[in-house]
Amino acid sequence: MSNDQIPGYTMGEDSVQEASISMEEFEQLKQSVMFTEEDEEYLQEAGDILESQIDDILDVWYGFVADHDFLVYYFSQPDGEPIDEYLDRVRDRFGQWIRDTCDTPYDEAWLDYQFEIARRHHRTKKNQTDDVDAVPNIDLRYVIAFIYPITATIREFLDDGEHDSDKVDAMYHAWFKSVVLQVTLWSYPYVHDGDW
Amino acid sequence: MSNDQIPGYTMGEDSVQEASISMEEFEQLKQSVMFTEEDEEYLQEAGDILESQIDDILDVWYGFVADHDFLVYYFSQPDGEPIDEYLDRVRDRFGQWIRDTCDTPYDEAWLDYQFEIARRHHRTKKNQTDDVDAVPNIDLRYVIAFIYPITATIREFLDDGEHDSDKVDAMYHAWFKSVVLQVTLWSYPYVHDGDW
Numbered sequence: 001m002s003n004d005q006i007p008g009y010t011m012g013e014d015s016v017q018e019a020s021i022s023m024e025e026f027e028q029l030k031q032s033v034m035f036t037e038e039d040e041e042y043l044q045e046a047g048d049i050l051e052s053q054i055d056d057i058l059d060v061w062y063g064f065v066a067d068h069d070f071l072v073y074y075f076s077q078p079d080g081e082p083i084d085e086y087l088d089r090v091r092d093r094f095g096q097w098i099r100d101t102c103d104t105p106y107d108e109a110w111l112d113y114q115f116e117i118a119r120r121h122h123r124t125k126k127n128q129t130d131d132v133d134a135v136p137n138i139d140l141r142y143v144i145a146f147i148y149p150i151t152a153t154i155r156e157f158l159d160d161g162e163h164d165s166d167k168v169d170a171m172y173h174a175w176f177k178s179v180v181l182q183v184t185l186w187s188y189p190y191v192h193d194g195d196w
Numbered sequence: 197m198s199n200d201q202i203p204g205y206t207m208g209e210d211s212v213q214e215a216s217i218s219m220e221e222f223e224q225l226k227q228s229v230m231f232t233e234e235d236e237e238y239l240q241e242a243g244d245i246l247e248s249q250i251d252d253i254l255d256v257w258y259g260f261v262a263d264h265d266f267l268v269y270y271f272s273q274p275d276g277e278p279i280d281e282y283l284d285r286v287r288d289r290f291g292q293w294i295r296d297t298c299d300t301p302y303d304e305a306w307l308d309y310q311f312e313i314a315r316r317h318h319r320t321k322k323n324q325t326d327d328v329d330a331v332p333n334i335d336l337r338y339v340i341a342f343i344y345p346i347t348a349t350i351r352e353f354l355d356d357g358e359h360d361s362d363k364v365d366a367m368y369h370a371w372f373k374s375v376v377l378q379v380t381l382w383s384y385p386y387v388h389d390g391d392w
Contacts, residue, residue, distance in 0.1 A: 028266050029337060032338055032345070034345055122391065123391065139392055140383060140391055141228075141384075144383060145377070148228075148230060148376045149228070149229070149230055152369065184337050184340040187337070187383065190387045190388060190392070194333070195333055196335055
């Protein structure tokens with residue numbers, strides 16, 4: 001699937017607002033999660049390994065959500081009915097998110113898009129992209145909590161039998177850093193002015 | 197050092213307000229970071245291993261902060277001067293935080309205290325405990341970003357040569373889950389009403 005076939009995916013498009021922080025501030029955030037140029041290379045290698053497994057990875061993550069009603073809730077109408085079309089459209093973008101996470105170095109378009117992803121989780125823009133009437137906000141506590149499952153479950157997919165465990169660990173840690181970095185950016189619209 | 201000798205440490209005291217969520221909501225958060233009773237046991241074992249190394253761990257974490265001016269900033273006066281007494285008092289509590297992280301299961305007093313820790317990072321209560329005039333808020337982006345260094349740096353301390361790597365990994369993942377869980381709770385006072 002090429003990028004322009006992914007429903008609602010707009011990285012690099014003019015419609016995406018500029019990031020709320022400068023590249024210099026982004027650099028400090030990278031330092032605070034110990035993210036280096038080596039991690040950029042490890043993520044590129046991870047991307048090559050993960051590409052053919054994206055559907056399987058999404059099955060694991062969607063399975064985890066499906067197992068918990070209080071998580072399915074965020075893809076549901078306020079009366080509690082999950083919205084299949086919404087789940088499907090998000091799934092395509094979630095697959096692309098794996099590619100974008102591994103497509104380093106992160107440039108301004110990438111940084112801008114993190115703030116767009118943030119708005120789409122937050123009530124600022126939730127549901128608009130997919131024109132659905134789901135609950136109005138993904139509560140921040142689950143956005144942060146998801147750092148664990150989204151990180152821990154990736155390791156088995158990186159361990160494809162063709163890389164030694166040190167290399168798998170290096171890719172895994174680069175992924176871990178990137179997930180923390182991104183969730184940090186996604187918290188932006190939830191937070192009181194001046195507190196972020 | 198016994199608990200009542202740690203400056204400003206008040207877990208279990210009447211002065212600590214009740215948590216902003218119920219134990220049932222806390223249970224859902226634990227599920228969302230895949231935290232189980234096994235993790236409680238692994239954390240207890242981790243606590244035994246880490247106890248004698250707490251000072252060394254704090255040296256690593258304080259060293260990481262010291263290496264980055266934009267992090268030292270949060271322990272500094274608005275004019276930029278780091279406050280040594282503040283750093284020292286926080287250090288004692290940070291050591292106790294390692295013990296408390298490993299002192300499972302987490303009860304109501306523990307949960308209440310997470311929200312107290314949150315307020316002490318946020319401008320709600322920052323600086324009050326230590327009666328200092330440092331900058332008024334630890335910005336949330338660095339609270340979240342710290343999930344990585346506080347997690348990744350612990351593994352070498354868990355690997356004491358007396359446990360096989362599977363056991364070390366299990367303790368390490370229990371620690372990782374707990375750090376994500378706690379940072380999630382600490383984000384509470386930063387967030388707009390109804391968005392958390």
